[in-house]
Amino acid sequence: MNTVEIIIQxxxxxxxxxxxxxxxxxLFVKQGNL
Structure with a gap:
C-alpha cells in the first residue's frame, strides 16, 4: 500500500x-422542529 492510498484512507x-x-x-434538530 503506497502513501497516497494511506492518506486517502x-x-x-x-x-x-x-x-x-x-x-x-x-437529525435530532429536524425531529425537534417537527
Whole structure:
C-alpha cells in the first residue's frame, strides 16, 4: 500500500468520524422542529 492510498484512507476515516456526529445532530434538530 503506497502513501497516497494511506492518506486517502485516513482522510475518509476522518471524514466519517467528523460527519457522523454532525449528521446525528442534524437529525435530532429536524425531529425537534417537527
Amino acid at each position: 485516513l482522510g475518509s476515516l476522518l471524514l466519517i468520524v467528523t460527519a457522523g456526529p454532525i449528521i446525528v445532530f442534524l
